[in-house]
Amino acid sequence: MITKRTKTICIITAILVMTVGILAFIVTRAIGSENDMSKCDNFLSESLKQEISSYGPIVHTIVKAIVENDGKGTTYKELSTFIDTFGNRYAGSENLENAIDYMLNRSIIKNLENVHTEDVPIQTWIRGQESATLLQPRRQNLPMLGLGLSIGTPPEGITAEVLVVTSFDELESRKSEALGKIVLFVPEYISYGKTVIYRSKAASRAAKHGAVAALIRSITPFSIRTPHTGMQSYDANVTKIPVAALTVEDAHMLKRISDRGQKVVVNLKMEAHFGDIKTSRNTIAELRGSEKPEKIVIISGHLDSWDVGQGAMDDGGGAFISWNALVMLKALNLRPRRTIRTILWTAEEVGYVGAKQYYKDHKNETQNWNFIMESDEGTFTPYGLNYVSGNRGACILEEVVKLFAPLNATSSLRSDYVGSDITLWLMDGIPGASLLQRNENYFWFHHSPGDTMDVEDPVSLDKNTALWAATAYILADLKEDFPRN
Ligand SMILES: [Zn+2]
Known part of the structure; x- marks a missing residue:
């Protein structure tokens, strides 16, 4: 006969074993196996490790500025003004083009550099x-x-x-x-x-x-x-x-x-039917590098959305953390060695049309691209970075995320695939990352009338903006180029 006490002990033991198992799984997923990590000693010199950790005070400055001081709430404020003004921004609509003009103007007002758009022809589809x-x-x-x-x-x-x-x-x-x-x-x-x-x-x-x-x-x-x-x-x-x-x-x-x-x-x-071929635009703004301006780190999200809901989460949040990260770095007078380029893609929802056009138009330049980032899975509580990279790059990123303790975002996950618009470049071997984050209920709202500003949280937007700004800054400023995969 099993006594009540034995039963309770059994249940508690089972719960403990399960919890330890789950935790072990999360930890190994998050930091890679111990083996992989110990290999980093072969990949990274002590001086490179020291160089990366020397960015600690800058990360602190960025986080403080965006999460606590002047930047606090600005991503939410900019995004909500944008969303309430334009609503959804379907590829081929006048609304999307007006929204692009608005971002162009905001970028100029914020003194971003090399602000311009690049044309993208779109075969429109009308519901x-x-x-x-x-x-x-x-x-x-x-x-x-x-x-x-x-x-x-x-x-x-x-x-x-x-x-x-x-x-x-x-x-x-x-x-x-x-x-x-x-x-x-x-x-x-x-x-x-x-x-x-x-x-x-x-x-x-x-x-x-x-x-x-x-x-x-x-x-x-x-x-x-x-x-x-x-x-x-x-x-x-x-x-x-x-x-x-x-x-x-x-x-x-x-x-x-x-x-x-x-x-x-x-x-x-x-x-439903196909409409005219129309012209939309990718929107570009930069912070030009101080020493190697031709070398590029990209942060991105897409400005277009489906024709239902408000496109606040998909991908207003991703576009605005990418944009405001650049605005904040500029405001903080933090100019890295390489150029940081924000790209607000157009026509992602209808088949990555903006990204495909940019890929074609910038083929000659990509040998200078160091790293490419995209946020298009919501902007929830960040944990760190989800990345695609070779072994040496992985070790660099593992060191970089250690600096994100002030954001409680020191995890990283090495993946085969991140992002949507940036896929073509990742497939070419350019390393890149998206947010590693809680991803709370993203698909509850995705592509539906439920994708509204109410899904966005000001605190998470600040944290993601800071994480994005810090990552882009460090990778654009390191003495050596980020290693290719
Ligand atoms: Zn999207």
């Missing part, structure tokens, strides 16, 4: 009016958002029976039922990275088996009946069919109804 209506077994409006680059429906819409599946595998096993139907995908949300394939490929997979349209549950772990949009792409050689996201709640309801053997019929209306 138009859209709706989904449940017709059978009862009539109900279903809040929805068409997915990026979807084709539209005829004006009267598409009315068809709905085939509900939970996975691509289930669709394959029931492919004979798909002909002439609207296929609704209701996958379980595992993680954004794992589940987003249902957004990008729903239309193509359903069309392969003769479906007339596709619907998905929104790609989010949490919902208060808000649909989430995002990009999708059609495979070559399949018929293009309209595709849209329903709310999680409505997708679940349709699945339950269908599981009971009842027929589900939906009318889907979408005016």
